[in-house]
Amino acid sequence: MGVTGERLPEGRYGRAAEARTDRRLTIVGSVLGVALLALVGWFGYDYVAGQKVSAEMIKFDVVAADRVDVHLEVRKADGAKGYCTVRALAESGAEVGRKEVRFDQAASRVDEVITVRTTESATAAQLLGCVAD
Secondary structure, eight states, X not given: OOOTTOOOOTTSSOHXXXXXXXXXXXXXXXXXXXXXXXXXXXXXXXXXXXXXXXXXXXXXXXXXXXXXXXXXXXXXXXXXXXXXXXXXXXXXXXXXXEEEEEEOOSSSEXXXXXXXXXXXXXXXXXXXXXXXX
């Protein structure tokens, strides 16, 4: 009973079937993980490549009770045309001014200070976004 070299009956304890199932699950999980990673990468690239006009508000200055100057830095593809929307906000958070600014220059980077007229005194300015034509 317990002699060395004696082999147990194959498949009696189910080890081989469990190993095949574990290997199959590992392969399926790896393939699905790589596919998900590729899909997220593709969506990310498409989102970034699809943006032909983007901007950043560098600073704003409340010049008067009815005006706000906003310094924008616009980045775009060469020759791309589009516009950016900027708004001025009162202390309460209400919108007191809005302006759409076109950028038709051929340059890929445009620095511009724009003036937004307001209906009452503004305390902040906000870049809402940019759209390519």
